[in-house]
Amino acid sequence: MPQPQPEPEFDELYREIILDHYRSPRHHQPLANAQVVAEGYNPLCGDEVELQLNFENGAISDVSVQGRGCSISQASGSLLGDIVLGKPTDEARRLIGLVTNMLTDAEAEPPEELGDLEALQGVAKFPARVKCATLAWHTLEDGLKQREAAGADRPIVTRHDE
Amino acid sequence: MTTFDIDRIRADFPILKREVHGQPLVYFDNAATTQKPRQVIDALVHYYEHYNANIHRGIHALAEEATARYEETRQKVADFIGAPGPECIVFTRNTTESINLVANAWGRKNLGEGDEIILSTMEHHSNLVPWQMLAQATGAKLRHIDIDDEGRLAGDSVEQLIGERAKLVAITHMSNVLGTVNPVRQIADLAHAQGALLLVDGAQSVPHLPVNVQELDCDFLAFSAHKMLGPTGVGVLYARHELLESMDPFLGGGEMIRRVGLEESTWNDVPWKFEAGTPNIGDVCAFGAALDYLQELGMEQVRAHEVSLAQQAMRRLSEVPGITIYGPKSDEARGGVVSFNLEDIHPHDLGTVLDRHGVAIRAGHHCAQPLMARLDVVATARASFYVYNKEEELDALIEGIQAAVRLFRAPAPTRT
Structure with missing residues (x-):
């Protein structure tokens, strides 16, 4: 059999940053008494992401990211933890918009402020894997939305199906 | 052993001539759907x-x-x-x-x-x-x-x-x-x-x-x-x-x-x-x-061919470190479907890497979510065989798996 040639698109999907976050996920410690527990599930492939969040003065003061699934879904969650920690909720919402746009539009140029998240850009060229990458972001979006609706005073658990 | 003339059978299936990502197509997703011969x-x-x-x-x-x-x-x-x-x-x-x-x-x-x-x-x-x-x-x-x-x-x-x-x-x-x-x-x-x-x-x-x-x-x-x-x-x-x-x-x-x-x-x-x-x-x-x-092929022959392929696939897969193969071990109790999981590598990631090697497998819950729950897995990878598959094609499967192992397995994970 001929050896497979490395292809640029393939390298673009499994960038070193992605593999690093998959092998060594950040923000992996569970939080005690989290104000929001946002669970995300992709019934199609079984990927699971659980976000635990605490808030202070309108900003995300603590985040924990756990789950099981493919490298894209788990690395995406880990990168999410990195960027939203310390951000005001409005800012987090804006970031969700930027990231999901990047993940679904192969032509989109990722804004510089996304930093390492730019590594996920290649996903847009793999239609079968887009939902792996958006799972954590839609889970966060759902958690923030429901927290606002619930009045932010009491702990809530949200469940999102991708 | 098979008495098929595999090359003659393969010549009947136009799709087997195509390449995927520059590699010859190895179609191991037959439990999902099979390819069609020229006659059909x-x-x-x-x-x-x-x-x-x-x-x-x-x-x-x-x-x-x-x-x-x-x-x-x-x-x-x-x-x-x-x-x-x-x-x-x-x-x-x-x-x-x-x-x-x-x-x-x-x-x-x-x-x-x-x-x-x-x-x-x-x-x-x-x-x-x-x-x-x-x-x-x-x-x-x-x-x-x-x-x-x-x-x-x-x-x-x-x-x-x-x-x-x-x-x-x-x-x-x-x-x-x-x-x-x-x-x-x-x-x-x-x-x-x-x-x-x-x-x-x-x-x-x-x-x-x-x-x-x-x-x-x-x-x-x-x-x-x-x-x-x-x-x-x-x-x-x-x-x-x-x-x-x-x-x-x-x-x-x-x-x-x-x-x-x-x-x-x-x-x-x-x-x-x-x-x-x-x-x-x-x-x-x-x-x-x-x-x-x-x-014309004869269903006894079809069965024997697939049992032989499954047996060889299981033998070669079982040599991969960190693999779990599901299902019965004996030939009488199983057909040409082999599901497995690799430690630290999600089936979807494996599926994407194998695809780049021209190998089509299924990765997911296989429309059997209660069984996935029973096996305590979220998904499995599955290779499934049919009349036109041949032993040599297993090489591409194994090579693809080894490439995935090189890509995904961490030397020593440090978790923060």
């Missing part, structure tokens, strides 16, 4: 180029030819599965529709509160969800036969669950995930001893091993043409003649009627009573060519 493709084109017409009502030559070919395929199906006659064969869209037909046309009439439908934890959603819907509509209860550690039906569970309240046992002949071949004849005897009927989901067995409905003594058998070299959009329901006679229609409309009034109608004879509307004529005719192809 030609038969489909021939239908549209030479005798395309609606059936059973035209008085012109094309309609007569189309009707004859359509009904000829029904006879071929009956012969293929050892059915007593073509009147026992109903054409549907797929296995799922065949099972839904039984759930609606037989189940709603014959099941009630407290009756039991016996299934197993290894069922495909198509042999689970229709029964859940039927149970909700009728008050019947579902009971599930568990599996043992090798993925076989747990023997004592079979005997315990098929009790006097059982009205129907609906079980897969061969698991699409584990490859397990279930002892259907034995289950038929247990079911019939309790006065229950047996439906066999043959989606994975009829294409891959000799199946004779009279030897199995099943009451219903459902399967799909597209998993056995035929076109998509054609399913088969076999049922015992007297059952079909006693069942109400499933769908109403043209074809299935005899006399229609403004308020009520009478039904056509079986099997046409169950074929409302214009059926998938072209694909049914082409399915006939698929049956001819398999008959």
Whole structure:
């Protein structure tokens, strides 16, 4: 059999940053008494992401990211933890918009402020894997939305199906 | 060992000449759907180029030819599965529709509160969800036969669950995930001893091993043409003649009627009573060519070829460090489906890497979520074989797996 040639698109999907976050996920410690527990599930492939969040003065003061699934879904969650920690909720919402746009539009140029998240850009060229990458972001979006609706005073658990 | 002339068989399948990402296509996703030989493709084109017409009502030559070919395929199906006659064969869209037909046309009439439908934890959603819907509509209860550690039906569970309240046992002949071949004849005897009927989901067995409905003594058998070299959009329901006679229609409309009034109608004879509307004529005719192809190969030979491939695949896969292979180990109890998981590598990641090596496998829950839960996994990778696969193709699978291992396995993970 001929050896497979490395292809640029393939390298673009499994960038070193992605593999690093998959092998060594950040923000992996569970939080005690989290104000929001946002669970995300992709019934199609079984990927699971659980976000635990605490808030202070309108900003995300603590985040924990756990789950099981493919490298894209788990690395995406880990990168999410990195960027939203310390951000005001409005800012987090804006970031969700930027990231999901990047993940679904192969032509989109990722804004510089996304930093390492730019590594996920290649996903847009793999239609079968887009939902792996958006799972954590839609889970966060759902958690923030429901927290606002619930009045932010009491702990809530949200469940999102991708 | 196989007595096939594999190269001659492969030459019949145009798609096997194509490349995927610059690599020769290695198609190991046969449990999902199989590729089609030139003979089947030609038969489909021939239908549209030479005798395309609606059936059973035209008085012109094309309609007569189309009707004859359509009904000829029904006879071929009956012969293929050892059915007593073509009147026992109903054409549907797929296995799922065949099972839904039984759930609606037989189940709603014959099941009630407290009756039991016996299934197993290894069922495909198509042999689970229709029964859940039927149970909700009728008050019947579902009971599930568990599996043992090798993925076989747990023997004592079979005997315990098929009790006097059982009205129907609906079980897969061969698991699409584990490859397990279930002892259907034995289950038929247990079911019939309790006065229950047996439906066999043959989606994975009829294409891959000799199946004779009279030897199995099943009451219903459902399967799909597209998993056995035929076109998509054609399913088969076999049922015992007297059952079909006693069942109400499933769908109403043209074809299935005899006399229609403004308020009520009478039904056509079986099997046409169950074929409302214009059926998938072209694909049914082409399915006939698929049956001819398999008959010529011989189903015993097909089975032997796949067992040999599965055995070699399992031997070579078991050499990969950190691999878990699911399903029975012995040849008699399994078919040409091998599901596995690699430590630290999700099946979807493996699927993407293998795709880049030209190797098509399935990764996911295989429409068997309760089985995934039972195995305590979110998904598995699955390689499944058919008549045109050859031993050398396993090299590409193993190389792809090794590439994935190099890519994903961390030297020493540090978690923060």
